[in-house]
Structures are given as C-alpha cells and as structure tokens.
Amino acid sequence: MHGLNTLFPATDCSLILVILVMPLLGAIVNGLFGKRLGKSAVTLMALSAVGVAFLASVTAYSMLLTQQAQAAHAVGSHAEHPARLAIELWRWFQISAAKDGGPVPIDVAFSIDALSGTMALVVTGVGFLIHLYSTKYMEHDPSYHRFFAYLNLFIFSMLVLILGDNLAVLFVGWEGVGLCSYLLIGFWFEEEKNAAAGKKAFITNRIGDFGLLVAMGLLVYYVGALDWQGIQEGAHRLVTGVELTPTGGDQLIAKVFHALGVNSVSEWFLTPRYAMASTLVALMLFLGCAGKSAQLPLYVWLPDAMAGPTPVSALIHAATMVTAGVYLVCRMAPVFALSPSAMFVIALVGALTALLAASIAFAQKDIKKVLAYSTVSQLGYMFLGVGVGAFTAGFFHVLTHAFFKACLFLGAGSVIHAMHARIHDGDASQDMSFMGGLRRYMPLTFVSFAASWLAIVGFPGTSGFFSKDEILLKAFTSSIGLPNHSGMVEANRGAGGIPITAWPSWGSSLLFTLGVAGAVMTAFYMTRLFVGTFLGEFKGWTIIKGHHAAHNQHGHDDAGHQDGPVAGLDLEGEAPHESPWQMTLPLVVLGSLALFAGLLNMPLFGFEPLGHFLEPVFASVHTVVVRPHEHELAFSLLPFGILAFALGTGTALWVYVAQRGVPAQRFVAMFPGFHRLVADKWRVDEFYKEVVIGALELVADILVWVDKWVVDGLLARVTAGAVAISGALLRLLQTGRLQTYATAMVIGLTGIGWYLTVPHATAAVLGDVVTGTYTLEAPPGIGYAYRWDANGDGKFESEKFAEKRNLELKLERTERRQVVLEVRSAFGQIRRQTFSLERPAEDKSTDLGVQRIDVYPDSKGGRKGVVRRQPGQPNPIKAGSDHAGSAQ
C-alpha cells in the first residue's frame, strides 16, 4: 500500500487517468480498426479496457480506504478528513461572471472520493460483466465492433461524469452519456422505431440538460465556483433572495395586456416574486437529473429506450446512466440541502414517479417494458431517499439497484436469447404471454433471476430489502430544515428578505405512505413478471401469430407455412436452452451481489461501513433534520416494509400461481377501459404529443403562415412591385431615339453650366474663441469676384470686386460683428450674404480656460469655433460636420 501511495500521490494521481483512458482507448481502437481486427481482437480490446479500468478502480478504492483509515487514526474522527485522490490536467477556461466579479477558473481536473470511488467501482464492475455478457449476446451481429466501440465510449463518458472534479467536466460526461445512449438505443437503426427511440432519449435528455446549464450559470454567479470543493465552501452564498418576474426584464407582454385594458393580467406579469437562490439552483439541477434519471415529467424516454439491445438496457438503464441524476444530487448535496422546498419537490416527484411507473408496469406484457418501468420506479425511490436528505440511503439504493436490476435485465436478455432461438421473432420473444416454465430449461438464469427478484421485492435480508427499507424509514424520519445554521438566514433576511418555504408538516407521512404503496406495487408486478416467465407451463410451444422460422433448421413441415399467419400452430423444434457461460457468469455474480450486497450497509443493526465511508462527503450538509429516537422508530416502522413486501408478493402469488391469473383476467374484463389506459402508459406520450409537440406545431404553423403571407406576400411582393413600377416608369425614358437622349444631355449640361456661373455667396467660418481670431473663407467659382465688409459699417473695404476670397478679423470678448460678403459672377450677377459673429465671454467653468463647447480641434491641428446663425437667414456655415453647433 505504501508503494501504491508513492506511485500515485493523492494530489497528482495518474491512476485516475488509467481508469479514464482505458475505455477511451478501447472505443478508439474498436471504432476505427474494429472491422479489420476481427471479432476476437475486438472482444479482447473491449474486455481488457473495462477490466483494467475496473482493477484500477479497485486499487483507487483501496487507497481511499487506507487514506481514510489513516486520517481517522490521526485525528480520531471520520468526518473531518474526506479521503480524496485528484489530478489536475490543464486550465480549461476562466470566466469572470461571478457576482463579486472574481475570476472563476475551470480546470480539466478529476478526483475520486468515497462517493465517486464507489460509483466508479459499480460502473466499471457491472460494466465489465455486461461487456462479457455482450460478447455472446451480440455474437452474430454484423456490427459487433461498432457495438463494443459504443459500449466502451459509454463507459468512458460515464467515468468522466463521475470522476470530473467540477460541474463543467461532469457536464462533458453528462452529454457524452446522452450521446452514447442515443447511439446505443438506436443501435439497430435500420428499424424506424429504434432510431426514433434513440432520438426521443436524446431530445428528452437535452431538455434536462438545459436545466443543468442554467444551474451552472447560477452557480458561477452566486457561488463563484464550479468545482466540488469551491461549491461546498461557497454554497452558503446561495442563501440569498432573488427577485423574479415572469418575463424577466422584458415587459412587452405586460404592456400589451395593459393596452388591452386587462390590468390584472398585466399586473401579474409585472409583479416580482421572490425566491431563494439555492431553490432556483436546486430545481434547475433537478431538471437535469429528471431528464437523465427518468423522473416525472421527463421519464418517457426510458421505456422506449428498450429498443436497444438488452445488454444496453442493462448498462444504461440499470447500472450507469440513469443513476447519474442521483449521483449529481448526492454530489451537490451542500447546495440541495439549502432549500427545503426544492428538496421536498425532489422527494415528492421521486415518490410520485415510483407510484406512476409501478402502476404502468402492472399492465405491460413485454418483459423489458416491465423492467423499464420498474427502473423508473426504483429511480423514484432513490430520489425519494436523497430528497429527504438521506443521501447515503439513496446512494445505497443506487448500488443495490445496479446489481439486481442489471441482473434482471441480463436475465431477461438471456430469456429473450433463448426465446428468440426458438420463435425467431423480435417482439414475440419479449412477450411474456409466450413464456412461462423457463425454470426447467434455464436453471442458472432462473436462480439468478430469482435472487434479483427477491432483492427488488424486498425479501428480508436481501440487498434490496436493506436499501429500500432504509429509504422508507428516512422518508418518515428525515427532512430538510431551514438553512439557518450560523445565522445565515437571519443575517441575510434583513438585507434581501429571503422568502423561505419550510418542509410541510404532513410531508413525511405523505412520502412514507407513497413509498410503502410503491413497495407493495413493486412486489406485485415483479412477482407477476417472475411467475409469468419462469413458473407454470411454457407457452412458447404455441405461437399465436405466424412466424418466419428457419424451418429447415428445425426440420419442420413445410406445408404448415404456406398460408402465411397460422393461428394456434404447434411448433416443434428445440426447447429453450440455457445460455453459454459468458452470459450466465455475469448473472450469477450479479445475482449473488443482489442477495448479499445489503451487508454493506445495515444501519438497522448498527453496521454501516458504506455509510461511514460516505460520511465525509456529506459532512458539510447541516440542514438535515432527523426525528428523535430514530433507531426505535426504525424497528417500529420495519413491519411496514415487510408487510408491503408480503402483501404485494402474496397477492401476486395468489393471483398468478394459485388462481393461474384468473382474478387478473376478471379484473381486466371488468374494467377494460381502465386496463387499456394503464397498458397505454396512462397515455402520457399522447398527452405530450398533443400538448408539447402540438404547441410546437402550432407555433410552426403560425410561423409558416407569417412566412407565406407576410414575408412572401407582403415583403416579397411589395419589393417586386416597387421594382416593376419603377422599371415601367424608367422604360418610358428609353425611347430609342437619338434626339431624346441628346436633348437630355443638352438640358443637363445647360443646368450644370448655369449652376456653375451663378454666384454663390457662402463662406466657411473658422474661429478661435481663445485668441479671438476669426477667418471667413469663400469657395472659389468660375468667373467669381468678391468684396467684403469686415467691420460691419455698411461700406465695403473696396468697392471694386477682387479675387480676395478670405477675410481674417479679430474680435474682443463678447464683441458682436456683422460681416458682409458679396460675390459677382462673370455675367455681372451679384449675391450678398451677412454673417453674424460673436465671441463668447470667458468661460470660468474649466480651469484650463478653454471653452469646451465652442472649440474643437480641426484636422490640421488648429482650433475651430462656431458661428451662430442669424434668425431668418439660411445657415451660412458650410464647413465640416465636426462643428455643427452654435456659438454662445
């Protein structure tokens, strides 16, 4: 261990790079050269990449453990010294958008602490098992190398997300995960619906990502940091009031309504609301989490994402991507904990998601769809956990869920694999109505699936029991108090007036009840799935729809296939079979983890190594309020959890085993409409289509109309019309007669000649107010002669017209003078112009003695003064635009 610490020092830990770079390397090699390398090389590359990353994670984890133990030994406290390995690569960029104006540096930096270390272990460990599983599951796929390139890239993105030391780096991974999910869900993009599912996942995720971006902006502004340590230290700055108006600084809408006379509406738009900055940040972050972790209202992408290959479902929707949201909430716990209202929203959304998704799972036939909704439901539990401030409990559920859900998905994949080998129909081989009795044919799959089933329904002693029970307990006992430690609220209340909403008194009971109800439902539908798949009789002998089996292979009678779809045809051919070891080994490992991972954290029995390990991460969270006598409450609430499990499982067993599904059929017959509604997923997708997409389409329609009638109709046609009319007018001039053109020339030339010979009495006046020197300069002209009256006595200086074009004179302070200029043309015409000059009084307002208003530097470096125009006379000034003023 000492050697390791020397090799990888905690502040410059290149071990992190090993974890990160290996999957990236795998992605690059497989993506670029995979086709030429061949299958075995691709397999080797992909497996070793994730395998080495896993080993490196284990090493890092053990280093963390010793570091923490040493720190605890030295100081005697867990909480003071969070164990942490970090590496800083380079300065990415720096922004200075913080409220206090200070620069906010963003580094490309990675770190591992207890939270990210545990997460990295899960991602690489479960990821490795899924890679191994995929080598067989995807064996015959023509795009084998592409699949593993995506898979490796996915692991890489997820690791960037987890190990990033600030929100910006996390965001890179966050987007990378979204991209990879798009690629993997639409892996079989030849089919339209798969490609559509990929797009749906990506777009829904992007909606959430918008929230994350906004939250990042707010954090930069208020906290002035995006790295974990900086956020942790500066989070208290978020306890400040923010004024919000519905349309921000833009009051156009309000003015429109005001003009319409609807003052109440316009007032609604103008009335500012007040919120706490931490609430805003927390809700925006949660929007991102809801997108990535499939919570209300953005959960709709996850069930559709089952269009991808089953190992992808296991990887993305069980072990890694969807847990990113929970990870983010845990990571940003210091921020979230400052807003009771936002945390209650998170907990409530989690609980409602758990309930809603569970209810949909009741009526699904597709084995993967049931698992998908159960994932959404379990994610809801995690958010319920972290929402009430039980970050450890929520995160522990991430861990156990990764094990049992990955096992369930892979088990389902194994089942589908077997069914597909038998009935050769993509959709039908996922349909539970053709399964049943697989226990006999697939013993290993059955055993591991059973273990995970026990875990998810909460059988006492399994991992799911401990994690779920802890969440239920915390839902009742834990809540978020006002962030008033060290007088933060009180101190800031005086200044900004912080509106703060406390945790509702009925909140805990409500959340607990919802949680228990969800647990009952989970137990019921998962038992239904389990029974329908593995127990009873195999129903795949008879295929309802026609199928396109490779009948020669099965030695099947040709005559039966001539008529296309055949109803009720008995299929001979091979029975479902167990999968090869590459697929069953991950199942067994995950299954045993599903059973025993609960031992990691059993606060019920006072044994919680994981909790202690994670403690320093959440050490800066001070607002979590726990009911007194929690430990006693834990035991008195325990029956609820066990009862939920017993009730759900018992009812399902009674319905589907003892009664062979008759009560369920009777229920469906009694309420066919209701059943269809649930089977159609409460028609949420349709609702979104109508409301969200409908609104978008409405806007698009309006814009099309505007484009068609305003842009095309008005603008284009008016322009074209103006051009046409002016063209028609100008065409009249184009007579084609030489004389017309010649006449125009003669008229024009005569006009110019007339203008040039007529005298114009103008002069540019340049004046220097300081020295009192004024210069008048008349422009030259053909045959012009000039005479001046400089002193304003009515007599010209010489009666004869001369060539002298300029006049210079000196004025005293406040002296006013009339200067007369006469210009005579060659034909004897005379024009006269009077200029009124006045030198202003000395300006005492500037100590330089320079009149700023009147004196401007001219282009030659001299000074220019301005003359005032006499009333009733045309402006005599003909000079540059830079002294367009008037002399005072």
Place this chain on the structure above:
Amino acid sequence: MNLLGHALEHYVALSAVLFAIGAIGFLVRRNLLIQLMCVELMLNAVNLSLVAFNRVHSSDGNGQAFAFFVIAIAAAEAAVGLSIALGFFRLRNSVHSDDADTLRH
C-alpha cells in the same frame, strides 16, 4: 494681342452661335450624316473659342494645343461615326436615326 482687328467678344459670340446651330441641328435633324456634320460644327465652335481665349489670356500655346487635340479627336469621331452610319445603312437600308431603335424593343 492680335485678334485680326476684332474684339474677343465677337469671337466668343460667333463661337456660341456656331455651337447653338450645331446643337439645334443635331436635335432637330434625323439624318445621321447631317447629325455628324452638326457634331463637327459644335466641335469647331469650341475650337474657335479656345484659340480666341488663348490669344487673349495665355502666353503659352495651351489653347491652341488643345484645339489640335480636338481636331484629332474629331477626325477619329468622324471615322467611327461614318462607319457606324455606313454599317447601319447596310443593315437597315436607311440613314434615319429614328430607325435605330432596336434597344427599345
């Protein structure tokens, strides 16, 4: 200042009259050949005023030199103009300037 016994004004007036005759002739006649002659008349009117002013106002020979340039250009102009007229006649069998209105249509 030898102006052959006449005042400058006489020369300028003659030049103006000649120029006006040329301009009016150019405007009112439709025969291309006549119009070309009118152009020559205007050019020569200008030449006359140029040399007259040169005698009165200048000691170098700028005005006279300028007149030579005008004569040279007038010769070139006459050559180009006449060949256009000739070409036009071959094309349309006419020397009437009103017939040259293809651009209008």
